[in-house]
Amino acid sequence: MKKDSLNNGFNFEIKAKLDGLGRAAVYSTPHGDIQTPAFVTVGTKAAVKGLTPEMISDLGGQIFLANTYHLYLAPGDDIVAKSGGLHKFANWSGPMMTDSGGFQVLSLGSAFGTNVSKIAKSDSGFNQVRKNENKSSIAKITEDGVEFRSIKDGSKHFFTPEKSMQIQQNLGADMYFAFDECTSSQASYEYQIEAMGRTHRWAKRSLDEHTRLEKKKKNLVNKVLGHVKPPQALFGVVQGGRHFELRKESAQTLGAMDFDGFGIGGSFDKDDMDSAVGVACKHLPEDKPRHLLGIGEPIDFFLGVENGIDLFDCVAPTRMARHGSVHTKDGKINIKNARFKNDFTPIESDCGCYACKNYTRAYICHLLREQEMLGATLASIHNLYFVVHLVDDIRASIYDGTFKKFKDSYIKRYYKK
RNA sequence: GCGGUUAUGGUAUAACGGUUAUUACUCCGGUUUGUGGUACCGGCAAUUCGGGUUCGAUUCCCGGUAAUCGCC
Numbered sequence: 191m192k193k194d195s196l197n198n199g200f201n202f203e204i205k206a207k208l209d210g211l212g213r214a215a216v217y218s219t220p221h222g223d224i225q226t227p228a229f230v231t232v233g234t235k236a237a238v239k240g241l242t243p244e245m246i247s248d249l250g251g252q253i254f255l256a257n258t259y260h261l262y263l264a265p266g267d268d269i270v271a272k273s274g275g276l277h278k279f280a281n282w283s284g285p286m287m288t289d290s291g292g293f294q295v296l297s298l299g300s301a302f303g304t305n306v307s308k309i310a311k312s313d314s315g316f317n318q319v320r321k322n323e324n325k326s327s328i329a330k331i332t333e334d335g336v337e338f339r340s341i342k343d344g345s346k347h348f349f350t351p352e353k354s355m356q357i358q359q360n361l362g363a364d365m366y367f368a369f370d371e372c373t374s375s376q377a378s379y380e381y382q383i384e385a386m387g388r389t390h391r392w393a394k395r396s397l398d399e400h401t402r403l404e405k406k407k408k409n410l411v412n413k414v415l416g417h418v419k420p421p422q423a424l425f426g427v428v429q430g431g432r433h434f435e436l437r438k439e440s441a442q443t444l445g446a447m448d449f450d451g452f453g454i455g456g457s458f459d460k461d462d463m464d465s466a467v468g469v470a471c472k473h474l475p476e477d478k479p480r481h482l483l484g485i486g487e488p489i490d491f492f493l494g495v496e497n498g499i500d501l502f503d504c505v506a507p508t509r510m511a512r513h514g515s516v517h518t519k520d521g522k523i524n525i526k527n528a529r530f531k532n533d534f535t536p537i538e539s540d541c542g543c544y545a546c547k548n549y550t551r552a553y554i555c556h557l558l559r560e561q562e563m564l565g566a567t568l569a570s571i572h573n574l575y576f577v578v579h580l581v582d583d584i585r586a587s588i589y590d591g592t593f594k595k596f597k598d599s600y601i602k603r604y605y606k607k
Numbered sequence: 608g609c610g611g612u613u614a615u616g617g618u619a620u621a622a623c624g625g626u627u628a629u630u631a632c633u634c635c636g637g638u639u640u641g642u643g644g645u646a647c648c649g650g651c652a653a654u655u656c657g658g659g660u661u662c663g664a665u666u667c668c669c670g671g672u673a674a675u676c677g678c679c
Contacts (some may be wrong), residue, residue, distance in 0.1 A: 230641095232641080232642070234641095234642050239642080239645095255641075257641080257642080260642085260643090287641095289641045290641085291641095292641075293641040293642090294643090296641095297641090297642080297643070298643070302643080305641095305647070305648090307639080307640065308640065308641080309640055310639090328643085335632090341643040341644085342643090344667090348647085367641080370641095372641070427641085453641075456640060456641095458640095482641090483638055483640095483641035484640055484641035484642095485641085486640055487640065490640075494670085503640095503641060504640050504641080505639090505640070505641080505642045506639070506640045506642095507640095508642080509639060509640085509642060509645095509646090510638095510639060510640095512645055512646095513639070513645070513646080515637095515638085515639075523634080524637080526637085527636075528634085528635070528636095529608090552657095558645095561645070563645095566645070
């Protein structure tokens with residue numbers, strides 16, 4: 191199974207399996223191995239908000255993910271490239287990924303200025319059927335690409351699959367994503383089909399451009415002494431919304447292409463997210479890593495892993511932390527609540543994170559209420575530690591065959607059901 | 608001591624002879640899933656006190672109290 195094939199420096203080796211699609215593996219990259227399943231911390235602008243890289247590795251983070259659109263706007267991928275690439279720029283020596291900007295097609299497009307998220311609320315009755323149109327949108331989609339307006343100064347920028355690849359090669363993360371269109375959970379079936387087709391065509395263009403750039407890079411290495419740019423791996427992104435047949439079609443279409451791995455993106459219905467993910471993974475090549483984009487509630491990790499996911503990333507732990515919502519094994523609590531003002535115990539007494547080992551709820555409550563930066567940092571450390579270690583524990587349970595038992599007891603306690 | 612001015616949620620304010628008394632912050636909660644946004648959504652909470660005029664007063668009048676400014 192060990193093969194250090196064409197994509198030198200990358201290797202995905204499955205070490206243990208669950209019944210069904212789940213597995214534990216080691217994903218080797220030019221910047222080190224990733225034990226999977228793993229949680230990828232999100233550092234959109236080449237920084238996990240409020241945390242140094244040392245804090246990320248100390249809390250157990252193996253890898254982090256930055257964003258193409260944001261880094262293109264500031265400081266610019268040319269500056270990152272000049273600095274020696276993202277790893278040097280951000281002082282992170284482990285594996286890194288970049289997202290393609292495809293999510294911003296949604297967040298700055300049909301979802302801009304609304305509260306539409308990638309998870310449809312299952313109890314909100316009938317999902318409204320809308321076109322992917324939004325008056326305040328600052329992203330316009332055409333077959334060729336997407337015109338974004340800068341969130342910083344309103345200036346216009348046109349992203350194509352080719353351009354996203356070029357930017358991501360400049361940024362220099364180990365793994366990066368094809369340029370796709372992330373659709374709204376409220377988009378109609380017809381629109382999902384239309385967007386999925388476009389995503390597939392963009393996937394082909396992304397892959398072609400990637401192949402061209404990788405080849406060019408190899409030639410450059412020979413000419414420019416001492417300038418060895420490591421190879422990068424490209425992941426295609428499966429779409430199809432919450433429609434199983436579209437997920438299947440998307441997975442088959444992309445799975446037949448020569449990607450190094452796959453992302454599963456787009457919008458889901460809360461109730462059947464796991465089945466939609468399962469359908470996608472079932473039709474993807476088994477020997478390549480699968481990344482579930484932007485998903486990160488405790489229950490999602492269990493369901494995702496069961497359905498064949500190797501990597502997760504999500505902004506929820508850090509965003510929630512900044513607003514005071516922190517994980518405990520008995521569910522979330524809002525540490526800013528008045529009842530914690532006089533609580534001189536840690537967030538969780540049996541938690542091994544830096545925040546819990548050194549600080550009290552009362553102190554973190556105080557910091558967050560007073561908007562002291564350290565409050566967001568400590569709460570983020572806790573939440574990231576919590577999800578990173580949860581996924582680590584899930585991985586361990588695959589190796590020792592206790593996954594099912596672990597899942598049941600964990601969910602029962604966290605969700606009280 | 609005399610004269611002027613002012614008095615509205617915890618704070619700062621808006622308004623009018625008839626509203627469910629405005630708004631912001633604070634406070635009390637909730638929501639955040641490939642990070643535009645330390646963001647969004649709820650909730651609690653007030654007409655200084657006592658008289659009078661009026662169908663009806665937070666509003667107009669008189670008095671008390673308090674703050675503040677000026678004068679002695």
